[in-house]
Amino acid sequence: MTGEPVLPQASDGPAPRPATPAPSLGRRMVRHYLSRVLFVVAMGLVLAFFALPMLWLVTAPFDADPSLTVGWPDWTLANFARIAENRYALGSLRNSLILGLGTMALVLTLGSLAAYALSRVRIPGRDGLLYALLLLSSIVTGTAAMVPTFQLITQIGLINTQIGVILVLAGGVLPTVIFILKDFMDSIPKSYEESARLYGASPLQILTHVVVPTARPGLAFVAVWTVVQVWGNFLVPFLLLRTPESQPAAVLMYTFYTEGGQPDLRLLSAFSLVFSVPVIAMYFLVNRRYGFRFHGGIKS
Amino acid sequence: MSAIDAAAGPRPRRSPGRRRRADDVAGLGRLRAGGFVAPALALIGLFLVFPAVWTIYLGMTNYRLTGLAAANPEFVGLDNFASALTDDAFWHSLWLTLIFVLVSGVIGQTLLGFSIAWALRHVRGWAKSVIETLVLAAWVVPASVASFLWLALLDRRTGTLNALLGTEGTAWLIEYPMVSIIVFNVWVGTAFSMLLFSSALAAVPPSQLESARMVGAGSWQQLRDVVLPNIRGHILTNTLLITLWTFNTFTPYLLTAGGPRDESAILAVYIYTTAIPGGQLGMGAAISLIMLLINLVIALGYLRVARAASGGSR
Numbered sequence: 001m002t003g004e005p006v007l008p009q010a011s012d013g014p015a016p017r018p019a020t021p022a023p024s025l026g027r028r029m030v031r032h033y034l035s036r037v038l039f040v041v042a043m044g045l046v047l048a049f050f051a052l053p054m055l056w057l058v059t060a061p062f063d064a065d066p067s068l069t070v071g072w073p074d075w076t077l078a079n080f081a082r083i084a085e086n087r088y089a090l091g092s093l094r095n096s097l098i099l100g101l102g103t104m105a106l107v108l109t110l111g112s113l114a115a116y117a118l119s120r121v122r123i124p125g126r127d128g129l130l131y132a133l134l135l136l137s138s139i140v141t142g143t144a145a146m147v148p149t150f151q152l153i154t155q156i157g158l159i160n161t162q163i164g165v166i167l168v169l170a171g172g173v174l175p176t177v178i179f180i181l182k183d184f185m186d187s188i189p190k191s192y193e194e195s196a197r198l199y200g201a202s203p204l205q206i207l208t209h210v211v212v213p214t215a216r217p218g219l220a221f222v223a224v225w226t227v228v229q230v231w232g233n234f235l236v237p238f239l240l241l242r243t244p245e246s247q248p249a250a251v252l253m254y255t256f257y258t259e260g261g262q263p264d265l266r267l268l269s270a271f272s273l274v275f276s277v278p279v280i281a282m283y284f285l286v287n288r289r290y291g292f293r294f295h296g297g298i299k300s
Numbered sequence: 301m302s303a304i305d306a307a308a309g310p311r312p313r314r315s316p317g318r319r320r321r322a323d324d325v326a327g328l329g330r331l332r333a334g335g336f337v338a339p340a341l342a343l344i345g346l347f348l349v350f351p352a353v354w355t356i357y358l359g360m361t362n363y364r365l366t367g368l369a370a371a372n373p374e375f376v377g378l379d380n381f382a383s384a385l386t387d388d389a390f391w392h393s394l395w396l397t398l399i400f401v402l403v404s405g406v407i408g409q410t411l412l413g414f415s416i417a418w419a420l421r422h423v424r425g426w427a428k429s430v431i432e433t434l435v436l437a438a439w440v441v442p443a444s445v446a447s448f449l450w451l452a453l454l455d456r457r458t459g460t461l462n463a464l465l466g467t468e469g470t471a472w473l474i475e476y477p478m479v480s481i482i483v484f485n486v487w488v489g490t491a492f493s494m495l496l497f498s499s500a501l502a503a504v505p506p507s508q509l510e511s512a513r514m515v516g517a518g519s520w521q522q523l524r525d526v527v528l529p530n531i532r533g534h535i536l537t538n539t540l541l542i543t544l545w546t547f548n549t550f551t552p553y554l555l556t557a558g559g560p561r562d563e564s565a566i567l568a569v570y571i572y573t574t575a576i577p578g579g580q581l582g583m584g585a586a587i588s589l590i591m592l593l594i595n596l597v598i599a600l601g602y603l604r605v606a607r608a609a610s611g612g613s614r
């Protein structure tokens with residue numbers, strides 16, 4: 001840092017303000033330490049705010065007699081056995097899995113076909129279509145469209161079925177999925193397909209043998225993202241699935257503590273943990289491998 | 301040619317090469333490309349576009365979940381809108397939603413998310429990753445679990461918060477329902493702003509910060525004169541997305557169910573209680589339409605910003 005001060009470089013930001021007179025050394029030291037202390041206190045408060053509710057999730061499941069108060073657990077794994085004892089608990093996890101994987105399969109198939117075509121062929125009105133899709137997916141949400149969705153699914157006889165929920169969820173996430181996948185497919189070099197065509201591959205063969213393997217990171221990202229979305233979704237299955245046998249974990253969990261009045265804390269705590277772990281693990285895995293991307297928002 | 305083509309419906313086959321364009325390297329052709337897009341569009345059309353359009357019609361009927369009006373709904377025109385717009389409960393709910401979006405989303409999540417990103421921008425090591433992981437975990441945990449964690453925290457008799465503060469017997473969810481769902485929503489949603497601003501701050505040109513430091517600008521001056529102008533686009537994007545999501549979230553229902561006495565019935569919850577337990581589907585649809593229109597305005601604003609950002613100098 002010798003020589004003349006560097007002149008501000010040409011930029012659109014406003015010029016820095018003129019220097020203020022430097023305070024004495026002692027006051028600077030005090031201010032420095034004061035700001036360090038304030039910083040640590042503030043970070044401590046943030047940490048406490050985010051950690052406090054979470055502590056219950058990591059201690060109560062292992063506590064032989066959990067209460068709502070967070071405390072050092074009296075270690076046991078017996079609470080997890082209660083999940084198997086409950087009539088609906090395991091079934092609801094299976095339902096969550098069906099909804100998650102079913103939506104994922106549907107969305108990946110339809111989404112990659114559409115994204116590929118939109119990426120490679122100039123269909124008339126393509127940009128307008130993409131614009132409309134983006135707009136639609138953000139304004140028609142489960143909350144705003146709950147009445148017609150409920151009516152529609154009732155009318156076509158899919159109320160209380162997993163397939164009804166899968167269709168509604170898939171319709172909701174497809175626009176975003178097409179967007180993300182189109183981005184990935186745009187980045188695949190066209191020379192790959194050209195050489196495949198030289199060897200006489202059909203468009204569908206090119207898609208399955210060239211494009212899909214190359215776009216695998218994108219497909220994996222979308223797959224996990226979809227499962228995370230569906231796994232935590234409460235409103236759509238809450239509206240469309242009316243019996244405890246058919247409800248996924250997100251909805252069934254809620255009935256654990258409203259029905260009897262007294263919540264079954266041993267079951268509830270263990271179940272919450274089992275239900276949360278897959279989604280947390282998947283999210284951090286994707287975040288680590290592919291990084292966080294802003295495709296109009298990762299979680300709605 | 302393929303199952304997908306067949307599923308898209310019969311149409312005349314054409315040699316794929318005839319209308320191929322220079323950029324169509326896969327030899328897909330417009331028609332087949334249309335066939336690839338059609339199934340996805342059909343699904344979106346049926347489960348996203350159609351409900352939105354049907355809301356307009358449903359909102360003009362006296363549709364009910366049960367009883368006579370369930371079998372033979374009558375067309376009532378704009379009656380539902382008129383009665384919604386003259387109903388105090390609707391305006392109350394809209395007002396609560398405004399407070400909820402403004403305080404928990406625009407102010408709470410944005411400010412806290414930015415502050416964390418700003419505070420941690422030079423921090424490395426375990427402290428940073430612990431805080432970031434916790435904030436992210438709150439965001440990723442399924443909504444049902446998150447709301448139960450808060451029910452446990454805020455419980456009247458044995459909740460951790462009362463034990464910590466020594467406020468034995470305070471029923472937070474009943475005495476302060478709006479404050480509770482606002483703080484809860486800040487806890488759930490701050491991660492997005494934190495992540496967005498972390499990456500925005502990392503992209504601020506170091507040379508500009510350097511120059512500012514050279515001429516003696518303090519942190520506050522650097523923030524105001526260098527950083528904020530640089531991340532203006534990100535702030536706008538973040539605000540619009542947060543507004544949209546907070547406006548549409550249903551999760552507070554799991555904490556307070558809109559109660560006590562509708563004191564925390566934000567619009568999403570109000571529509572649900574009107575339409576499903578209340579059975580007034582037509583009325584619920586009318587309010588939904590108002591919600592869709594508000595969503596449309598926010599989303600159009602967002603797309604405008606996003607377009608300007610990608611098409612402009614940025």
